[in-house]
Amino acid sequence: MSELFDPVFGTDAVVAATDDRAWLRALCAVEMALARASARVGLIDPDDASVVVHAAAELADSDPAELGRRAAAGGNPVIPIVVLLRERVGPDAAAAVHLGATSQDILDTALVLISRRALAVIHGDVTACADAAAELAKTHRGTPMAGRTLLQRAEPTTFGALAAVWGAGLDRAAGRLDAVDVSLPAQLGGAAGTLAAWHPDGFDMAAAFADELDLPEPDGVWHSERTRIAELASALGIVGVAVRKVAADIVLLAQTELGEVREDAPGGSSSMPHKQNPIAAVTARAGTDRVPALVATLLGGTHELQRPAGAWHAEWPTLMALLRAAGGAAARLRTSLTGLRVDTEAMARNLEPLDAKATGHAEDLVDRYLAGRRR
Amino acid sequence: MSELFDPVFGTDAVVAATDDRAWLRALCAVEMALARASARVGLIDPDDASVVVHAAAELADSDPAELGRRAAAGGNPVIPIVVLLRERVGPDAAAAVHLGATSQDILDTALVLISRRALAVIHGDVTACADAAAELAKTHRGTPMAGRTLLQRAEPTTFGALAAVWGAGLDRAAGRLDAVDVSLPAQLGGAAGTLAAWHPDGFDMAAAFADELDLPEPDGVWHSERTRIAELASALGIVGVAVRKVAADIVLLAQTELGEVREDAPGGSSSMPHKQNPIAAVTARAGTDRVPALVATLLGGTHELQRPAGAWHAEWPTLMALLRAAGGAAARLRTSLTGLRVDTEAMARNLEPLDAKATGHAEDLVDRYLAGRRR
Amino acid sequence: MSELFDPVFGTDAVVAATDDRAWLRALCAVEMALARASARVGLIDPDDASVVVHAAAELADSDPAELGRRAAAGGNPVIPIVVLLRERVGPDAAAAVHLGATSQDILDTALVLISRRALAVIHGDVTACADAAAELAKTHRGTPMAGRTLLQRAEPTTFGALAAVWGAGLDRAAGRLDAVDVSLPAQLGGAAGTLAAWHPDGFDMAAAFADELDLPEPDGVWHSERTRIAELASALGIVGVAVRKVAADIVLLAQTELGEVREDAPGGSSSMPHKQNPIAAVTARAGTDRVPALVATLLGGTHELQRPAGAWHAEWPTLMALLRAAGGAAARLRTSLTGLRVDTEAMARNLEPLDAKATGHAEDLVDRYLAGRRR
């Protein structure tokens, strides 16, 4: 998180969903849900649960830096949260705090809450991009332009056909986000991932816990089975692919010598007032350039036995960085696409040297794409 | 491809589906399908199509090295294939060769054919791994062992519960492969991705072409819209995650000081006859270590405008390496898992210092996992 | 940057050298140096330079968030800094602000200042780790332990010999940091990297500018020639390799069943009071797990023509994340290594089943390593 650089990369909205304050609230919300679920299942007294919920709600607004300092010793912020909650609720309700759970239950579930909120923001930007591309495809269904392969002028196409390709990729990326969203459940396993502390009520606890948070119930304990995280990472990787394609095309078409598109609020320069940099597309590209490696880190962890010795910890900053990079890129592309000015004359001029053919099929491709969207 | 090293990494079967010979056959099969489809749609004479098909069938068995040498000048092997086919069919049928298509149509479609064959091999190994894990979960549903978190002894669990975690990841990986398989269509766009050369029969051509190859019909031209390739890469990345988890656990449980599992054909050493290396798991791990970065490369390409200037070319060796690394790892894990010897006494011995609790919930988790599989 | 998570990953000290406030100060310091150098070379009036320096000093303590918001439009924070400085110095001195420079001159030079400060912190931690390893090698030169290959017990060695291997890697990593530090020069090129605005005093300006900042003078303009950044990234990658090796070994040797080392302040658990997690090593590992992919991002940028359209922007967050991940890992390992408790009895016990041979050569290796360090 950087107040100086985040706005450049469009990460503001995702940062708000993933920053220290969001984390602290999510962690406390999960402890609250655990207490409420414990009471529902009859493992703790409802009054004790209320005391815990109240204390957690207060803690949710405390100073993240103070908690961070206390977190180093044990290696995660849940440990000091539990200590503080037990202190605050007093000896009678202390046993009702964090009952049966392990740090990873709380942190993984908070990670899911935070990821889902961030995904909602990202999904909004990706679909807005897709809609803008579809609009361009419709408007420029028959606008002739030069097709370029290996960056050499090739044969005629229409700008609408290119925008349809943009839109198809963005729609597929949005579809992957939809699929991932439903697959991220709560986590509840206890110390060794056996639900032992709640036996024989483990499954009831897990169901109540997930229900309190409005999350899918897990079909097993996934402390060290991280294909879900891999799917989340992959979906963000696919957002990166779809966004980079469009952003790179805009940067290329906006080159001075082509001049076929430009952004409605191009960036200036500290040294050259005449510059018209397609800065939203440029920074969208920059965001997508960071995505693949972050995905690779999340695909590369070794999650040993019941809970891993490092790979889990590495997920937190990596996933936050990935949500911000992919989300920021989508937000910047949204700015670029929704304000894109198309210079149809420049397109015609650049097309001229080609033996212009009918572009009927380019238009058919647009129609098929638009019809596919309506389904 | 390396005859010296591939067997170590279990890549033999995938290599056979992805090597030069497989590529040459796939490329020629696609040219055949194009000719047949052109005849079906009425764009060329059926006799000319037969001549092309015959010539392509012959070329499919020629020397890949010779074609490789001729491929350098144009940057892909389709260009010399087309030249050779036109030479061989003679001037009358020459126009029936590669009609309307661009190199990328042929190569992408061949890439899809090859990927689907390789995926079938990989799917077989992943599901065999999943079945072996399920069998272990069933057999050892109630076999007590020490749960270990951060590699420190934590609380009791059962080996069945761990195997169920393994199986759940492998099942999810197999599920991703299933989903990807159906999403890889034929590619047909022509020079600038507009289907212009076949107008007004472009969609009919694309449908006939896909049908000839028993591939899904594309819903658009994806020359530079590579989310499909990203999804394929991601699915292989998830195979890597699922396989690495199991392989790493086997390596850890096989440590001399734990001795809880061993492979039935452990590897020896060139210097120490007493060594019992869990070599199948070790080399499976090695394979999965290569996967994330290869996925990142495929997620990182910039596919400019109608067809890209480099990112497409970079896909070929990267995707082949990825199929082989992920597939080989699954094959090696299959060997490890299907011959895994479990030392229940060692498990009991290592568990001893813990205050043994009932492991009833570990067993419930196994039951739920097995029931979920049967659905 | 995260106050909640950074302490867990030991990144506090590096964060202080790389956070928004450090950036804002560095950017303003570079504008000051530019004004002073311009006056030295005689391009601006010394009084105007003083006015600029004073204004920049004030701006250095302003709110980064406000600047961040203004930075989005142009794509980097230098643009609003220049606007604000010109406003603040008034019309007479406005021309003395940012004279001849481009945003990238300022930002790259600030990046160098910040990187060098962060490298100093990281170097301190890596050499402290190396010294601790050397101390362990000396103390345990003859302490017998089991050598383990592929995690199987192999033949005897001494703990000193293992610590010497640790130390050798850490020393090499420190050496790479030394080499990189001297290779990072100031950046001064102007709008198109030709020094045109200062002609014919361009080289004098670059020399004076670098001198003002106590930086090496550049031997050319490196706006889009980023091998220096690649070398910086690689050196941090090598820190990651050296740190990960040691951290992973500590985690393995600390396993309950081996018990050969433990940290002096092991981490607890929110659910299991008996746990003794080697948490400093675990979080060091987690930090190093993030390093390779961040290096890859920095090696992967396409820096087009005179200044790139995205790859430069992507460097900022990536390099900051890399400095923090690598530096934090070194800091955590320092904690782990300097407090490492060695259980020589456990080492002897685990060694027992082996046909113990003389470990004379292991001791010779320690001696050679220690002698090499003294040179």
Added chain:
Amino acid sequence: MSELFDPVFGTDAVVAATDDRAWLRALCAVEMALARASARVGLIDPDDASVVVHAAAELADSDPAELGRRAAAGGNPVIPIVVLLRERVGPDAAAAVHLGATSQDILDTALVLISRRALAVIHGDVTACADAAAELAKTHRGTPMAGRTLLQRAEPTTFGALAAVWGAGLDRAAGRLDAVDVSLPAQLGGAAGTLAAWHPDGFDMAAAFADELDLPEPDGVWHSERTRIAELASALGIVGVAVRKVAADIVLLAQTELGEVREDAPGGSSSMPHKQNPIAAVTARAGTDRVPALVATLLGGTHELQRPAGAWHAEWPTLMALLRAAGGAAARLRTSLTGLRVDTEAMARNLEPLDAKATGHAEDLVDRYLAGRRR
């Protein structure tokens, strides 16, 4: 290795230095050197050494596929090589085979031999590229062209100044290769990396062994201390950075709308005879796109304790792929650069709209760069 695709990526020469046959010869050469060194140090009879050398020389020309099949069981090809050598030399000399060594000694040393040969090839291509860039800088020292930032026309520069930037990066990359080359020593450690089997002659053996292969003597055992491999990988990563910069610029300047450079043997198209693809630069770029992730894999291994359980194995295919990708890219760029046609009229035409300034400083930069090269 692919006979069909390697020529496209320019990897032919590196492949010849790194293929199965090269590996088999290198592995056998190392066993020969070990026998000779053992005789020199007096550990085996010189006649037995001769028998081993003879047998190894014969084995060097055998079928790699057969050895590959036998290698799977133990996880590396050295194990069957030792078995075969012992069979072939007969019972009397069998003890003289592989005396005291472990598989990793042989394989790591062969890896060094192979890497150094491949590096020589790559170095040749990188310096040829650098020389070609220097030649262009000299010739076009004063050829005016438009400088472009963020792909927008910015201010004038000269083509020589751009070529000087290209050359500076290539020179730095060549310098990194030089530095790495001298840092790759022989490997000799024995079973647990203690040189125990040769005690008290271990250091003499290591020196004699390295001397036989004309390799630097190791200053320690680096079985699991892989900073050397990381440095090798990084140097290749930096080659990728330098090559990608130039290749990407050529692709951009060759765009139809700019037309400022073209290759002397541009690639055609299977569908468009008029295409003039800068195919050498395009495929050079494709090669460099694969580099960063391969570097990341080599920076990411966990090399546990005395010898690792997977990370070592993963190095072999990854390093071979990296040498080929980086080396092939350099070879393709050499082709592109040495035949580059510069259209000075197009450069002048594209520059026209700019308020042309003196480009004196661009020329000074060329002079400084050329002077720096001569030193």
